[in-house]
Amino acid sequence: MTTLTTERPETTPRGVREPSIWRLFMARSGVELRQFFRERTAVIFTFALPVVLLILLGSIFDKQMGSTGIPSSQLLAAGMIAGGIGSTCFVNLATSITSDREDGTLKRLRGMPMPPVAYFAGKIVLVLVTAVAEVAIVLAVGAVFYDLPVPGDLGRWVTFAWVFLLGVTGCALLGAAMSSVPRSVRGAAPIVNLPFLVLQFVSGIFIVPITTLPQVLQQIGAVFPLKWMAQGFRSVFLPDAAAGMEPAGAWEHGRIALVLAAWCLGGLVLCLTTFRWQGRKDG
Numbered sequence: 001m002t003t004l005t006t007e008r009p010e011t012t013p014r015g016v017r018e019p020s021i022w023r024l025f026m027a028r029s030g031v032e033l034r035q036f037f038r039e040r041t042a043v044i045f046t047f048a049l050p051v052v053l054l055i056l057l058g059s060i061f062d063k064q065m066g067s068t069g070i071p072s073s074q075l076l077a078a079g080m081i082a083g084g085i086g087s088t089c090f091v092n093l094a095t096s097i098t099s100d101r102e103d104g105t106l107k108r109l110r111g112m113p114m115p116p117v118a119y120f121a122g123k124i125v126l127v128l129v130t131a132v133a134e135v136a137i138v139l140a141v142g143a144v145f146y147d148l149p150v151p152g153d154l155g156r157w158v159t160f161a162w163v164f165l166l167g168v169t170g171c172a173l174l175g176a177a178m179s180s181v182p183r184s185v186r187g188a189a190p191i192v193n194l195p196f197l198v199l200q201f202v203s204g205i206f207i208v209p210i211t212t213l214p215q216v217l218q219q220i221g222a223v224f225p226l227k228w229m230a231q232g233f234r235s236v237f238l239p240d241a242a243a244g245m246e247p248a249g250a251w252e253h254g255r256i257a258l259v260l261a262a263w264c265l266g267g268l269v270l271c272l273t274t275f276r277w278q279g280r281k282d283g
Contacts, residue, residue, distance in 0.1 A: 025118055032125065036096075051137060058146055071147075074149075074237070076206075077142030078230070078233045079230035079233065082205065082230040083200055085167050085171060089131055090172070090178070094178040094179045094188065098184075099185045099188070106119070106277045131168050149238070149239070160236045163229060163236070163256065166261060175192075176267075180274045180276050200226065202221035202227075203226040208245075218247055225263040229260065
């Protein structure tokens with residue numbers, strides 16, 4: 001007489017332990033970092049673009065801002081930190097995930113005995129490493145060429161830390177959500193870069209002070225996180241007198257935290273509702 005068993009079949013040989021979630025996270029993070037840094041063209045473009053823009057714009061706009069005595073190049077340098085984070089976290093993540101989806105990487109990973117969260121953990125590590133490197137490079141250029149003050153006050157560095165973490169999180173989540181928009185990797189670059197370029201202008205990254213922009217553009221920029229990231233970084237590296245050049249005449253740390261946190265939550269909702277493991281041609 002045959003008996004039925006309800007025991008789950010073994011998926012690994014006896015005595016062989018399945019890798020821990022932590023090891024899977026670290027393995028995937030290593031893969032992501034190696035893939036990124038092996039693409040020398042992408043690495044150079046990612047880290048050089050904000051620096052080149054800062055040097056060009058800083059050379060053009062180098063006058064003192066009113067009675068504050070603050071050079072416009074320092075406002076550019078502080079705001080360009082936000083632009084660099086947006087480029088590495090939003091643009092690069094959106095295009096890389098689109099590429100992974102089109103070449104079948106996401107589909108293969110989805111079919112492997114690996115938790116899906118390991119893939120996103122690898123992307124998180126990649127985003128953090130590249131964002132930290134980008135900030136360090138832009139900050140060094142700003143300090144060396146434009147005398148951007150490096151704060152010695154612990155409170156300012158605390159502000160830098162939470163603006164950085166909220167900004168990176170929000171931009172990364174929005175980049176992951178944006179990856180579902182392009183139909184192919186060929187269309188990813190223009191679809192992602194064009195709105196980001198426009199957003200940098202209306203967020204006061206390239207135009208300083210931001211109050212020189214038309215009121216309607218300031219209001220559009222205030223909807224998105226990039227404007228608030230730039231304002232937060234300006235509050236860290238510039239004297240308090242520079243707060244008078246903001247639209248509200250103050251740094252508004254509470255509003256910065258609220259807007260960035262709201263975009264983190266909104267980006268998470270968008271990711272959960274729009275993210276696709278397969279391309280449109282796969283059904």
